[in-house]
Amino acid sequence: MKLNGVATRSVWLEPDGWSVGIIDQTLLPWQVVRLQLLSAADAAHVIASMQTRGAPLIGAVAAYGLALALRADASDDNLASAYDMLLAARPTAVNLRWALDDVSAFVRQHSRSDRVEAAYRRAAAICDEDVAINEAIGRHGLPLIEAIATRKAPGEPVNILTHCNAGWLATVDLGTATAPIYTAHDGGIPVHVFVDETRPRNQGASLTAFELGQHGVPHTVIADNAGGHLMQHGQVDMVIVGTDRTTGRGDVCNKIGTYLKALAARDNGVPFYVGLPSPTIDFALDDGVAEIPIEQRSAIEVTAMSGRTPDGRIGTVTIVPDGSPAANPAFDVTPARLVTGLITERGVIEASREALERTFPDHASRRHKREAAE
Numbered sequence: 001m002k003l004n005g006v007a008t009r010s011v012w013l014e015p016d017g018w019s020v021g022i023i024d025q026t027l028l029p030w031q032v033v034r035l036q037l038l039s040a041a042d043a044a045h046v047i048a049s050m051q052t053r054g055a056p057l058i059g060a061v062a063a064y065g066l067a068l069a070l071r072a073d074a075s076d077d078n079l080a081s082a083y084d085m086l087l088a089a090r091p092t093a094v095n096l097r098w099a100l101d102d103v104s105a106f107v108r109q110h111s112r113s114d115r116v117e118a119a120y121r122r123a124a125a126i127c128d129e130d131v132a133i134n135e136a137i138g139r140h141g142l143p144l145i146e147a148i149a150t151r152k153a154p155g156e157p158v159n160i161l162t163h164c165n166a167g168w169l170a171t172v173d174l175g176t177a178t179a180p181i182y183t184a185h186d187g188g189i190p191v192h193v194f195v196d197e198t199r200p201r202n203q204g205a206s207l208t209a210f211e212l213g214q215h216g217v218p219h220t221v222i223a224d225n226a227g228g229h230l231m232q233h234g235q236v237d238m239v240i241v242g243t244d245r246t247t248g249r250g251d252v253c254n255k256i257g258t259y260l261k262a263l264a265a266r267d268n269g270v271p272f273y274v275g276l277p278s279p280t281i282d283f284a285l286d287d288g289v290a291e292i293p294i295e296q297r298s299a300i301e302v303t304a305m306s307g308r309t310p311d312g313r314i315g316t317v318t319i320v321p322d323g324s325p326a327a328n329p330a331f332d333v334t335p336a337r338l339v340t341g342l343i344t345e346r347g348v349i350e351a352s353r354e355a356l357e358r359t360f361p362d363h364a365s366r367r368h369k370r371e372a373a374e
């Protein structure tokens with residue numbers, strides 16, 4: 001996607017050929033600051049602090065984190081301790097473990113002297129694969145938007161509601177939930193996006209609105225609580241969200257608040273789609289509500305808000321009375337029965353174990369191998 005008119009990925013290898021670049025997403029949309037990661041500890045830190053975030057992107061950054069670790073020390077012990085440190089950075093998105101397992105298995109096939117080069121090669125391939133997956137999600141999601149567009153008056157936009165940021169900034173490029181939107185927009189179909197602000201960290205207001213604006217996609221930021229009302233009044237044609245982990249039976253874990261949008265969508269007959277790249281499927285799990293670990297983040301993300309003051313300063317204000325406690329579960333689970341369809345890189349499928357295993361037999365069998373090894 002374009003950042004100030006220049007095609008930019010969310011993670012890259014610096015010109016020195018070994019350090020890793022990211023955009024500090026905690027400073028967007030006010031400042032575009034690039035960070036240089038020099039070690040696995042740097043990678044773990046930016047994932048935990050959410051300077052880099054989004055399920056596919058934290059997998060890609062963690063993959064480079066292992067390469068940085070091996071560059072310092074290519075031993076098995078160092079590989080294992082870097083793996084543990086990176087895995088502990090965030091608990092919910094399964095892409096993190098997927099990428100760490102993938103790079104670890106790949107480098108273990110190589111002699112110690114070849115491991116660094118192998119890790120960088122595999123991390124770069126994970127990034128390129130992510131982009132290809134998202135392009136395919138865009139292609140498969142496009143007909144869903146086209147079908148709605150044909151029922152509209154000429155020039156009238158298809159109204160799509162999205163939650164959090166499952167866009168370019170949450171992936172290496174293009175995004176998952178946003179891929180069909182960008183594909184439709186670029187193909188000349190009028191689209192308009194309702195962007196949930198996504199409290200408490202406001203990834204919708206600060207990141208999704210930013211990247212849609214950079215790409216020229218018409219959008220309107222709404223308070224998280226507005227979606228149900230808009231759906232009741234026929235102003236939302238479809239919902240497309242991302243996912244941090246989707247279980248083998250199709251339960252979808254995504255940013256807190258997604259479940260409420262799925263309930264409102266079901267009550268109002270609005271189709272609810274999920275952009276699902278295959279590394280986000282966890283075939284080892286079945287019941288998402290019971291089994292997916294939900295990240296509990298700091299209460300301060302709820303009690304305080306950051307933004308730009310009228311005089312241009314970036315500041316943080318407290319919005320609750322002194323002493324009021326706050327809770328901050330960061331994700332929730334939308335049961336498969338509320339999902340109209342999963343937009344995957346291999347097509348749009350039903351949210352069910354049968355459909356997921358039929359579409360991704362190669363991934364499902366990897367799960368069985370892992371279970372046998374455990």
Ligand code: MRU
Nearest residue numbers: 053054055166170176242243255
């Ligand atoms: O806590 P975040 O900002 O990492 O959460 C991101 C989301 O919930 C996204 O919707 C999800 O990672 C899908 S990204 C393509």
